[in-house]
Amino acid sequence: MSSKQGGKAKPLKQPKAEKKDYDEDDLANIQKKKEEEKALKELRAKASQKGAFGGAGLKKSGKK
Template identity: 85%
Template sequence: MSSKQGGKLKPLKQPKSDKKDYDETDLANLQKKKDEEKAMKELRAKASQKGSFGGTGLKKSGKK
């Protein structure tokens, strides 16, 4: 019952998956998704440059 194996067992390697075959509708959907992500990234960059919304921030009343 003495074994030279110690420590954690290594997992078996998984075979590499083949490239998927995409038809025209899949390619169109992937391209549309990429375009939407690009547009969202541009909008985020534009929004971060402007700063806070409204510009002036909180207004304080004159009452004491």
């Protein structure tokens, strides 16, 4: 009665992915994407620090 059926089954190991050979155009595109993502991250960090856009928002004059 000592079978190994209870509990979680171990996941099967997947074969390692082969390294791809990139040419100059592919490498340039990858580098460009990384730079864009980095710039977006910085902009998000700045936006989160400032809070609301423009400060007070719309102002009402009170006149009709």
